Amino acid sequence: MGTLSGPHGRRPAEDATVIRSGRLLLAANAVAWWIVVVLFVGAAVLSGLLAHGIGRDVLVGVFCFLSFLTLFMQFGAWVGRHERFVLDAEGWWWFQEMAEDVVFLxxxxxxxxxxxxxxxxxxxxxxxxxxxxxxxxxxxxxxxxxxxxxxxxxxxxxxxxxxxxxxxxxxxxxxxxxxxxxxxxxxxxxxxxxxxxxxxxxxxxxxxxxxxxxxxxRVPLFVAPASAIAAPEAAAGSAAQDAAGAAAQHAAGSAAQDTAPAPAPEPSDTVAPHSD
Structure with a gap:
């Protein structure tokens, strides 16, 4: 019982009742296998007593098929030999063919x-x-x-x-x-x-x-990737920043022109008449 482990590492109690269904099936198939072996040997002996012909070939073919089928069933039973039902004071356990497949209710x-x-x-x-x-x-x-x-x-x-x-x-x-x-x-x-x-x-x-x-x-027919969504937003943000910077530069230039001193008047070449 110490080797059985359920969900989240839980284990059945040491005094749990165990029904080893996998081993029971393996034993049942083993009995069927030996029955087929005995019949096959008997068929081989019987076929040796028969003359060559269709009856002998059919007999050998049938028992070869039964042997293969029984061997296949025995292999399946061997794979699921660890399957078992366990009942203890906590609940009902089902240890399936694979070690990680455990049901606990x-x-x-x-x-x-x-x-x-x-x-x-x-x-x-x-x-x-x-x-x-x-x-x-x-x-x-x-x-x-x-x-x-x-x-x-x-x-x-x-x-x-x-x-x-x-x-x-x-x-x-x-x-x-x-x-x-x-x-x-x-x-x-x-x-x-x-x-x-x-x-x-x-x-x-x-x-x-x-x-x-x-x-x-089920998913939507088209979902734009995050990079495709982020790229236009980043481009729009950069364009907005560029526009804001250009507007600020333009406003600064206009303010500088308004506050600059007026230029001094240029000297005139005309001489005013002198009065005595």
Missing amino acids: PWDSLAAVAIYSTGDAAAHPTATLELFPRGAIDRDDRLLWKRVRDADPPAPGLPRLRYRIPLTYAIDQAGPMEEACRERVPAGLWLGRIWQPDDYVGAPDRAGYRRRKRKRK
């Missing part, structure tokens, strides 16, 4: 917790963990937007929007999750297991998510 941020299930009698038994937020829900959260569903609440006062976490994808984790919820979820939040019709799971709102994403990225 404190109990005080939830209004209710339940497990929806179609039951074993359904054609495809399905179970999901329903987490009802107490306040507004982020429909575009990077890790949880695919898990948001809009459906009728199981009890009055609960929101329609909730996080729906699959528990029967490839392996059945409904039993361990229900036991962990009974132990860890506060009594006022836990609603227990609620039966649902076969087609209740639904699908994420991919179209709405893309529309909201495009709206957030």
Whole structure:
């Protein structure tokens, strides 16, 4: 437990309940892998007993395809081997495939917790963990937007929007999750297991998510850069300063001309007549 680290360096409690979904899936795929290997060996032996022909080639081709498919699934399970659900006194944790992808929902941020299930009698038994937020829900959260569903609440006062976490994808984790919820979820939040019709799971709102994403990225058709806006303003400021300076120089010149002394009269060449 000491190696698990959540948002802002928070860690689950040492006595937390851990459901190692990644390792369970890896083990299940390993069993399927060995089954395919045994069948492939049997097919190889059988094909050796058959004469060369279309039947032998088809048999070998089918089991080669199944081996490749099982190997591919095993590789995917190996990548997600660290995925796990953790429940402690603080809240619900989901450590996903990548180490930095951690979801943490404190109990005080939830209004209710339940497990929806179609039951074993359904054609495809399905179970999901329903987490009802107490306040507004982020429909575009990077890790949880695919898990948001809009459906009728199981009890009055609960929101329609909730996080729906699959528990029967490839392996059945409904039993361990229900036991962990009974132990860890506060009594006022836990609603227990609620039966649902076969087609209740639904699908994420991919179209709405893309529309909201495009709206957030939308920008004006043309935005002038800051340098282009600053340049005309600077030019206008320089022109205004030049005009003010020229006006000041002109005013100073006019004032100097007004205050200059009048020039002395030039001597005349005409001699005034002398009277005796």
